[in-house]
Amino acid sequence: MKKGPIILIALLIVIIVFIGGMQYGKRVETADKAIAMILKITPPPYTITIIPEQYITITDEDCKISYLLPDYAQDQKNVVTVMCGAEIASDSASVKDDEYSQLIVSNPKDKTKVLMRVKNELLPLIERTFMFSK
DSSP: OOHHHHHHHHHHHHHHHHHHHHHHHHHHHHHHHHHHHHHHHSOOOOOOOOOOOOEEEEEETTTTEEEEEEGGGGSSTTSEEEEETHHHHHSOSOOOOTTEEEEEEEOTTTOOEEEEEEEGGGHHHHHHHOEEOO
16 A cells, blocks of 8 residues: 555645634634633622621600611711601791701600601601601
């Protein structure tokens, strides 16, 4: 058997494998570019550190109510203003400040009304935790 045809077939197989590898490399490069573009437009992951807040119970003996506030709000002035009974009539019932909301609640036991002027950011918390004391 002659060596010429075997060398030619082996050379052709090497050339076919080389061309196939080049085609495969082009596909991999295209996929890598697509992945790099996607990673470039997506924001990097970041960690959110949630600081657990401590809550304190505020009790107003005059109006016989209690509610929760975050501990940082205790030191701030004018976060919550509470009025009940005759004090409500002397103060205007409307709040004209965009930073505050008002909450008017009637005590089911003695029918006294309680007016609370609350910062907007704390209103949902106070609405959920508001209670009349015994």
